[in-house]
Structures are given as structure tokens and as C-alpha cells.
Amino acid sequence: MVAYLLSKPNGSWKASMKVWVGLPAAAAVVVVFLIFAGVAALPAAMAAVVEHTFVVSQVNLTRLCKETLVTVVNGQLPGPAIEVTEGDSVVVHVVNRSPYNMTIHWHGVKQRLNCWADGVPMVTQCPILPGRSFTYRFNVAGQEGTLWWHAHVPCLRATLHGALIIRPRHSPYPFAPKPDREIPVVIGEWWDMDLAQLDRNTMDGFLVDVPTGSTINGKLGDLYSCSGAAQDGFVLEVEPGKTYLLRLMNAALFSEYYLKVAGHRMTVVASDANYVRPYTTDVVAIAPGETMDVLLPADAPPGRSYYMAALAIQAPEPDVQVPPTITRGIVQYRSSSSDVAVDGVVVPAADPAVVMPDMPDQHDTTISFHFHGNLSSLRRRHRVPPARADDHMLVTLSLGSVCRDGGRACARSDSDESIIVGTMNDVSFRAPTAAAMPLLEAHYYGRGDMAMAAAAGVELRALPDAPLRVFNFTDPAYIPYGPKEAPLEPTEKQTTVRRFRHGAVVEVVFQDTAVMQSDSNPMHLHGHDMFVLAHGLGNYDAARDVATYNLLDPPLKNTVVVPRLGWVAVRFVADNPGTWYIHCHFDFHLSMGMVAVFIVEDGSSADTYLPPPPADLPKCGSNKGGLYLPEEFYLQK
Template identity: 45%
Template sequence: MARLVFILGIALALVASMADAAVVERTFRVGNLTVSRLCESTVINAVNGRLPGPTLDVREGDTVVVHVINDSPYNITIHWHGIFEILTAWADGPNMITQCPIQPGHSYTQKFTITGQEGTLWWHAHASVIRATVYGALIIRPRQGTKGYPFPKPDKEVPILLGEWWNANVVDLANEAFLNGTSLSASDAFTINGKTGDQYPCSKEDTYKLEVEKGKTYLLRIINAALDNQLFFKIAGHRFTVVAVDASYTKPYETDVIVIAPGQTVDALMVADATPARYYMAALAYVSRDNSSNLPFDNTTTTGIVRYKSASPSSQPVMPTMPSFFDNDLAFRFYSSLTGLCRPGDGTVPLHVDEHMFVTVGLNFAACLPSQVNCITQSLAASMNNASFMFPTTMSLLEADYKGVEGVYTDDFPDYPPVFFDFTNASVNSDTALTFTTKSTKVKKVKYNTTVEMVLQNTAIVGIESHPMHIHSFNFFVVAQGFGNYDRATAEKSYNLVDPQERNTVAVPTGGWAVIRFTANNPGMWIMHCHFDSHLLLGLATAFEVENGPTPESTLPPPPPDYPAC
């Protein structure tokens, strides 16, 4: 009888769960849009004629169906950044990893279910550099609504999407950089919710404005959608309480500055407790490389205006005191101070590790490819463990894996670099055995449910900077991070195995390292890459080939009927 009651209870819970869930169906039409910015008119790609694109607002448990129609002149894919694509790898979106691109004039329907996730994520194009303007917020609410928040209910929620802007066609710039064997040029401006702000020419009216009321609390859902810049974000006269990162709750962390890398999200509460007036919100680049390098970067500041409802609309906004572009200490203090909020039922750090990996990440040089017609002798490249990733051209990695097609990739990505050296010492850049890499399409093959620990070690071979490393379909625990060369005997003493932050993108410290752990419990082909798009194009990537599990519930189903062909 007790067993019958138990089963009946489970059945009722499942029925209630299904009743709470919904199917959220949207159409994303990608096409050209003419936009005026910085005194010029530019044609960009945009979704549904908007920049940023539409916000997907869903609840945990919902099934999302998005019909992507490509009316643009470029090949397109859409990636749902941070989503656990449980048995829906065909919908993940990275070009030539899980699918061939959606060609102009074609469409593809991507379907996935939100399982065990709450908070702020986002979606973006994942082909070439088109995500410069093809992106939008993806907000996942608890099933029980705001009652499910583990922090005080805000009076209002506000997406803040930080981006970059180029006056020229960014795809043309990326193609030119490839032909020359160089990297993408610096942007002309930064944006807040698609607007540059009144610090730029011809931009007085192109400024994002947020009206607030004295005493009310605002949940800012901050997303860094920039291609190639980590950012500092502040609001004059106000402080933040960080309550989540990458759709994972954190213990409340108070700060007056948000540091956020491309791909990352930060949920922060802001109380409107200042003297009623107008205040600038501002974002500028965190340039993690050595400031003596003299390499060009976008040194501009984007602004929005926070206006108290009772303030005079003509009053001059107060500007926050912004950090130095090169403030590595501030960035590390922010990133390393975050800890996870442990709630009943949440996942915990795996204490047993099946696969240990030590992976160097950084820039190199490589021989010019035949297609790089303007490249002379050598090309700028990037690598992980000195393997510079080359995207396949005839078939996606996932399709090749599913169909058992050989010759598209190899499963011999190395667990360790070919040689250990003084990784963060810039003087090694004279050693050609270290500075040069070769192109290949190597992936790491792991069995279903394998727990992986990766030490991500920055190198100083060609420059030194912080790399935001992102893995698709999995969150990982950041159990430790530090500067210099990783030393296991010392580092293990600092491992946080109790309440580390959980993320999908980690900014590996400049001239330092980070240790992450995750469990590969979803079959498929999952790219791991630097979320600086210029570094991804240079080869700073690999992929995890996760095998099927022992049951139908852990086996990847076949691709949908409209799966794009190359």
C-alpha cells in the first residue's frame, strides 16, 4: 500500500510538472537592417528588424521552439548560450560543430526543453562574426515565478545587453583579417541595449534610458554580448548585489563595479537609494593584456542614463569614476570573490575525477593557409595544447559522429601540452618550437557520465591576456584560479569543493590559470572555445565528443527532418 501511495504521488507530481510547462514558439527572421550610428548609415544583420533581437522569456520546464528563417546574405546559425541541450544536440547551433549553417533563403526549426535552469542566459549567431548584431536575452524564470527567487523580489527586471559596434561591415573586416593572417580590428564603439550613448558623435538621441523610482529595487540582467572585449560596468552613485552568474545563483556579493567577459551574464540587484537625479550607467573595456604592448583597442565609453522619476529631465547626469582599462587586480578580485548559493536539490561539486586534463590556451603563429592570399610567411593563430582548431567544411562534427563518417575529425586531442615550460614568461616567444602551431580538427572523446577536471593555463607565447573559455551544454564548477604557472601541490590547498561558483564561461586570469570540473552527462559533440570571436576564428577551440549512455534516455536521437545540409 505504501509503495502504491508513493507511485501515485510521483505520478501526480509529474502531471503537475507537465501542467506547469508550456511550449514557447517563436519565429526568428534574420535579415538586413539599415541602422544609423556614429554619423554613418550601416547595413547589419538583425533578427526581426531589432537590435538587440527579441527576448525569449520562458520558465523552467518549458519547451522552446524557434523557427529560424535566413533572409540574410550570409550563412547563419543560432546558439542558445548556456542551455543544457539534453538529448537535443542538433539544436545547439555552433556552425559545423552540431550543424551545417542555414543557407540564405532556407530555414531550420530548433527545439529544446529548459531543464533545471533559472536565471539569465542569451542567444546569438554562431557563424563567422555575425553575432556582433545577431543576439538577444534568454530569461528563464522559476516555475513558481518570482516566489522562487532566493533573493528579495525586485520591483522591476531590466535586461542590460552590452555590445560592440563597427561602422564597417564586420563580416568583411573578419574576412580581410583572415586573408591577411591577422586578427579582427578593434570596434568603433560599445553599446548598451544596442545604443551607443551620448559620449559618441551624433549619438545624443541614441542613448538607452532607464527610469527608476526612489526606494525601489531593480534586477539588472547584464549580458556581455561583445565580440572581443571584457567590460567594466558601473552606475554612478549606486551599488550592486550580485545574486547570479551564468544562470546559476550565487551568495549575495556587494560591489560597485561589475566585471563581465563575453558570453557571461550577471544578475545584480540595484536599489534606487541615491538622491533623485540623473546618473550615467557606463561600460568600458577591461584590457587584460600588458598595457605596454601598445596594441590598439577600443578605448571609448558607452553610456546609458538612469533617471529618477522625480528628477529634472534637463539635469546633467553624474558620471561614475571608471576603473583603468588595465586593472587586472580589480577584475580578479571580482571574479574570484563569487561563490555558489547551495540550496537543497542543487548539484554539488564532483569529488571523484575520471579524466584529468591540463590545457594551455593562448596565441601562436602558424603557416599561412593556401586560401590566405595576402598572408606572408606566417599567420596569427591560437591553440589549446598547441593544437589549433580548424572547422570542418563538408559535414558537421555531430553528423559525422552520429553516422560514423571517418576523415572529418580525429579523437586525439591531447590531455597535456606537448612540452611543459614557463608558461607565463614572455621571453619564451623567441622559441619557435613553442611559438608555432599546426591546424587540425581534434576532439576529446569521453564516456557518458565522465567527470572531467581541466586546468586551463594561460600562455604568454604571443601576448598575454585573460581568455573567456566557454563550453557548450554544460555548467562547470570553478574550483580554483590564480596567477602564474599552475602548481598542483600548492593549488589543491585552495580548491573550493564546498560552494564554488558555477558557470558556463570562465575568464582565465591574465598570466594565470583556472581549474574547472564538470560531468559529461549529455551525449553529443560540444565545442569548448574562447569567447573572443577573433580567437575562436584563429583556432582557440576543441570539442568534447560525449558517447551515448547505456539507456534510451541517455542516447542521442536522430536529427530532425529539416536538419540543414552543407
């Protein structure tokens, strides 16, 4: 049987894992070991095993004349990039030397029949305790492009993240020209405060914390200074006539960004590891969780340098306003005619003033709306979405409030008696807090909502198919605290799940609301890609808007931007069994509860149901009396 599994190309052996479910646990471990050992021995033209060790620890980094203790992987910010070829298997040994419980999420990796490796605390696994380690094993069969990894611990992903790059195995890139060089570009934020405290503040409804600055590849850039000296910035050295593939990732906690390069236009060729019809633009809009692959031709006048700038977008008034954050790096040309060599090292000639791009207004969210609306799948590679859906959901994304004392009657509208929470269909997600096991294990062993709830030690609430309250969702009058929005605030916290049969075609319309805010919402679904059928401003109207659906070549995304005071319609096939997080990728919305869990049931055949958990899956508890640390305490030292 092992030989048969190893004979399957491109790592697709994982689809046959359930064949040996009946084996004793020890035998199953031996089979897994033999499979990975066999894959490692395959010819180079076939799948390989790419292995990394991630040591999570705390280091002091100095920014803006201040030393800050941050949590990083292998002492790096951003963390190490994982570079693989389609079909490879990935093995990452995570050693937790931090004081926090830890998980790592492989953002956008589909984890086909491998939900155990998805890395969501108390949803797919118990966290890795301080002083412990765990090895993630997964493959990247059938995926190409730019993804990323990050801690799935609230707010810690600000410093715990890195690129995950999957290159094609059997064919060249389906776009031209072929890039001469590939560069990961990670947009992030620098916080000079304790990120554990940031998460506690957010969970307590305290929403006035803002980042100290924005970063490109961990560098603040020359718009920031320390004792009068400009901070180091990202520098990309280019040669005239060559083409550069920028692998863009937004790892920021709080903001969507506009990115521009002065004097240049970029061509978007992929997003979320799915190829798109090439789209040329002078500005890229990228939200937290999203990735964009763009071609940058070095076709500007050489002999000078150009700023690459990233500007955080924020909703206009009457939303609460925060100081704008912007950062910039430099695209620096090497001009062979004017450069001189000093001791064998090429030194660029003195540049004239560096050119700064004309940035959009930070409040102009229509640029993002149109940018995302211009994305469509590459015809040569795209899959056609199912023509009809089996399940339909309208999901409102909103804020609400719960009473601080747990009761139902309290003062609202920013009162100290209540806590502001994030909601999906008027319910705020309550993470399991006294569970005997994570939801995935409870699902695997329980197989049914009642049995699952009993095994997990939580009460499950079905995520409603539609909002509990219907009103004019996008009326700006609901944004300020006050008498009009107050009746819409009261909500509840529940462990919300939605169950789908295997193979069901699911259509979800995400509807933004104006209750106490009007942010966009980057919604990320684990374990699946979504066809983005349409989006619009205002309130979704099925009678009108279904006619606008793109069923020919919609883009495939794992993170979908729901526009400010608007909606987006997506469709996906629930064919990957497990418990999958669906959440807003703004960390303040995530911590506040704009989350649910989609449960995909097993199929009817051996290669369509969830295999057993790995033998070394972390157990909940600690070395001291088995104390369970619930999610809200993950960041407490």
C-alpha cells in the same frame, strides 16, 4: 507511449525520447509532433510551448552619421528577447533572408539529449542556407536565470543576439528583496565595417581592427556624437525605494567590460543562470559570453540622474594597445515631489549635472580576478562537485603561427609568410571543410573515431591531455614579437576532439600563456555547466594549487574567465551525449582556432543516449549542384 511521455512533468519527457529510436523516421516525426502538441495543451501550471519566428535579414542602421548594412533578427538590435518559465519548451522558426549561411546558438541552454539544437555549424548541424528556414526545438527544464542567444557565425553575433530569460516555476527568487522590475542590459560593440571582412581579416592573422564604439542595448550613448549632437543612449527610469533586477549580458566580440552605476552599489545574485551567494559590489566584471544578474536598489538621492558606464578592459603593455572604448547610459530618477504633469504625461524636473562613476583603470585586470573569485554558489540551491575526477587535462590557451603556403618552414614573428592562429595545447582547430556531414551526425552514425572521421570526411586529432611544449607559460618576455617567442610559434591546424565516456567526471585546468599576447580568455563549454574550483595568477602547480580547490560551494558556470597570465580549474560531469564545442568567446580567438570539440558518449540506458536527428535537420550544400560551403566561406556573399 505518447500519453506516458506527456505525463512526465516540467518537459522531462525529452529524457525518454530514445525509447522510440527504433521507430521509422516518419513515425518518429509524428510522435514528436504529438508530444509538442500535447505539451501545448497542458495546464498553465505545467510546461508550455513558447514560439517565436526569427527572420534574419539585412537592414541599414545609421550611427555616427554613417549608414551601415547590418544583419539582424526581425529588424531589431538587440534581437527579440525570449521569455519563458522553467520547464517550458521553446520553438523558434529561423527564416534566413540574409546572404550568409546561418545557425543560432542558445548560449547556456544545456540541450539535454538534444545536441541537434545546439546550433554550431558543421559541428552539430549544416548551416541554414540563404533563402531556407529551420525550426529549433528545445526545453529549459531545470534551468533558471539569464541566458542569451546569438548567431554562431564568426563576427555576425555582434548584431545577431538577444536575451533568453528563464523565470522560476514553483518558487520565488531565492534572494531578497523581490525586484520590482527586471531589465535586460546587453553590452555590445558597434562596428562600422563589414563584419564578413572582419572575420576574414581575423582568420588571416590581421589583428588591428577595432570597434567604433561600445553600446548598451544597441545604443552608443552621449560620449559619441554625430555632427556635434550626442548619440542616443540607454535610459533606465527608476523610482526611489524600488529595486531593479539588471539581467546583464556581454555580447561584445573583443572585450571584457567593467560596469558601474554612479552613486549605487549592486548585489550579484546569479551568473550564467545559476544562483550565487549574494555579493555586493560597486563594479561588475563581465566577459563575452557571461551573464550576471544584479540587484540595483534605487537608493541614491532622487531628483537627479546617474550614469551607467561600461568600460572595455585591455591588457597592458607590452600588449598592442588600442583606443579605449567606453559607453554610458543614464539611470534617471522620477521624483514625485518635483515632477510636473503636462497633458497627463509626467515630465521629470530639470536635473543637475548627471553624475559619472569613477571607473577603474582599463588595464587593471586584478579587479576582474577578484570579482570572479568572490563568486560562490548559493548554499540553498547549490550542487556539490564530485570529489574526484576520472579524466584530467591541462589545456594551454595560446597563440601560434602556421605557414601561409601550408608548409613547415617560413618566416615567423608577424611575417607575411605566416598566419597567426589561436591554439589549445599547441593545436589550432581546423573546422570541417569538405565534410559529407557535420561532426554530430558523423558521431551518431559512425560511433567511433575512425568511422566518425570517415563519415565526416575529415581527419580527427585527439586533443592532447597536456601541452606539447612546457615552458614558463606566463613569462611576459614572450609577449612581444621577437627572438624569444619565435621558437614557440610553429603549430598545426587539425580537427581536434576529445572523447569522454558517459558519466565521466572531467577536470580541466585552463592555463593562459604570454605567447604573443596576454589576454584573459572566457572559455565557453556547450551542453554543460562547470564547477569553478579555483583560479590563480602565474603557472598552475598541482602540488600547490589543488589544496585551494573549493569543493563546498563553487560557482557553476558555462563561461569561465581564465585570468590574464593565470589559470582556472574546472570540473564537470560528461553526462550529456553529443559533440560539444569548447572555445574562447573572444571572436578573434574563436576565428583563429582556439577551439576543440568534446565528444560525450552514450550511456548504457535508454534515457542516456542521443536520440536520432530531427527529420528536418538542414542538409549541407546549396541549390546549385550541392556545393558545400565550408566554415571559412560562411561570411562570403
